[in-house]
Amino acid sequence: MNEIKDYVVYPDDIKIYVPPTMPAKQNKFYKNLVYVVCAAISKFCIRAGSTIEKINMEGLKPPYIVLSNHTQFADFLVSFRATRPYNFNNIATLDGYVGMSKIMENLGCACHRKFTTDISLVRAVHKVIHEYKDILYMYPEARYTNIGTTSLIPDVVAKLVKKNKVPLVIMLHHGNYLNAPFWDFRQYRKVPFKATMKQVLTAEQIQAMSVEEINEVIQREMYYDDYKWQKENNIRITENFRADGLNKVLYKCPHCLAEGQTVGKGIHLTCEACGKKWEMTELGEMKALEGETEFSHIPDWYEWERECVRKELLDGTYNFEDTVHIHSLPGTDFIDLGEGKVTHDLENGFIVTGHYNGHDFRIQRSTKSLFTLHNEFLYKKLGKTDAFDVSVKDDSFYCIPSKKDVVMKLMFATEEAYKIVNGK
Numbered sequence: 001m002n003e004i005k006d007y008v009v010y011p012d013d014i015k016i017y018v019p020p021t022m023p024a025k026q027n028k029f030y031k032n033l034v035y036v037v038c039a040a041i042s043k044f045c046i047r048a049g050s051t052i053e054k055i056n057m058e059g060l061k062p063p064y065i066v067l068s069n070h071t072q073f074a075d076f077l078v079s080f081r082a083t084r085p086y087n088f089n090n091i092a093t094l095d096g097y098v099g100m101s102k103i104m105e106n107l108g109c110a111c112h113r114k115f116t117t118d119i120s121l122v123r124a125v126h127k128v129i130h131e132y133k134d135i136l137y138m139y140p141e142a143r144y145t146n147i148g149t150t151s152l153i154p155d156v157v158a159k160l161v162k163k164n165k166v167p168l169v170i171m172l173h174h175g176n177y178l179n180a181p182f183w184d185f186r187q188y189r190k191v192p193f194k195a196t197m198k199q200v201l202t203a204e205q206i207q208a209m210s211v212e213e214i215n216e217v218i219q220r221e222m223y224y225d226d227y228k229w230q231k232e233n234n235i236r237i238t239e240n241f242r243a244d245g246l247n248k249v250l251y252k253c254p255h256c257l258a259e260g261q262t263v264g265k266g267i268h269l270t271c272e273a274c275g276k277k278w279e280m281t282e283l284g285e286m287k288a289l290e291g292e293t294e295f296s297h298i299p300d301w302y303e304w305e306r307e308c309v310r311k312e313l314l315d316g317t318y319n320f321e322d323t324v325h326i327h328s329l330p331g332t333d334f335i336d337l338g339e340g341k342v343t344h345d346l347e348n349g350f351i352v353t354g355h356y357n358g359h360d361f362r363i364q365r366s367t368k369s370l371f372t373l374h375n376e377f378l379y380k381k382l383g384k385t386d387a388f389d390v391s392v393k394d395d396s397f398y399c400i401p402s403k404k405d406v407v408m409k410l411m412f413a414t415e416e417a418y419k420i421v422n423g424k
């Protein structure tokens with residue numbers, strides 16, 4: 001029998017390139033080049049205009065820290081415009097480097113593996129702020145929003161802000177998510193972009209505050225709900241494909257409780273198990289065609305699904321098992337590891353098993369060590385498929401499930417299991 005390893009053994013002829021964790025000073029040529037490319041790509045989605053409102057920003061010069069929500073690719077273009085004429089260094093995750101290492105390095109990005117503990121990140125931030133004296137730009141949710149609301153922001157972000165003692169700016173993008181929601185980001189709805197860039201704390205205030213107090217400000221100021229914003233601003237989305245793919249996030253039927261049976265197509269979401277049908281209105285609300293509308297506000301439906309998963313975890317009925325296709329990302333290139341298996345439960349966390357290069361492997365990530373799970377929808381780099389990834393210190397395992405619409409539930413299960421074992 002083969003020895004089972006807790007890492008993957010790669011053949012000697014595979015070159016693994018891991019970008020430096022220390023960011024370089026931003027290169028002007030690359031900055032301008034990327035700006036032009038971003039502008040060219042973004043013109044397809046920004047058809048209804050883009051505005052940036054600056055609050056308490058007058059006279060503010062780098063170094064400072066920007067925390068931004070992340071909704072889609074065009075956020076990068078808006079951030080380029082908002083920070084002009086200053087240099088900024090992004091904290092970027094390794095998957096962003098796939099096929100783009102040279103550009104990312106010259107842009108001054110600091111490379112980080114998603115949802116792992118990495119002391120080099122602290123040193124990278126220090127270098128940008130205190131040596132380059134530039135803007136440190138960070139997307140603390142480390143993902144595109146799944147449902148147009150704030151994702152989990154770890155407390156460690158407040159520690160970084162406290163440690164560096166420079167002003168804190170919060171950048172919130174509105175409309176970008178509605179334009180190209182993560183679950184159907186290849187089709188653009190006509191929605192105006194509105195960003196607010198606000199200095200929320202001065203260096204002096206940060207000096208006088210505790211980490212907990214800073215964390216409260218971050219959590220409060222980073223709050224957003226794009227469906228609420230849509231209704232408040234009476235933004236009508238008239239495209240007749242607006243519910244395409246909505247089943248990826250609204251995977252559970254609130255009427256018959258079936259999972260993975262919903263289908264989002266056109267302007268409707270339908271449960272194939274019980275036949276119930278809802279319309280996604282022009283104002284982004286759900287309306288049952290017959291009978292009770294269980295949730296008209298889409299994020300409420302999403303949070304109800306989370307609650308259901310939490311109950312399953314607490315009463316011991318939660319368990320996930322699936323055959324998956326695994327691609328690893330030890331450096332900046334994906335490596336196809338073939339078919340494998342993933343299990344997830346409260347007690348053991350994630351266990352990914354497979355066989356590659358003559359060896360069996362078994363990767364485990366405990367419940368206590370993982371506060372959230374990265375997910376992808378229609379991920380182009382792996383053939384336009386849904387995926388989730390389990391990362392360890394020096395490798396990431398992107399798993400393509402065989403079951404339909406399971407990645408959202410897995411993310412809820414990861415976050416709620418983490419809270420349960422940490423007494424929250």
Ligand SMILES: [Zn+2]
Nearest residue numbers: 253256271274
């Ligand atoms: Zn149903």
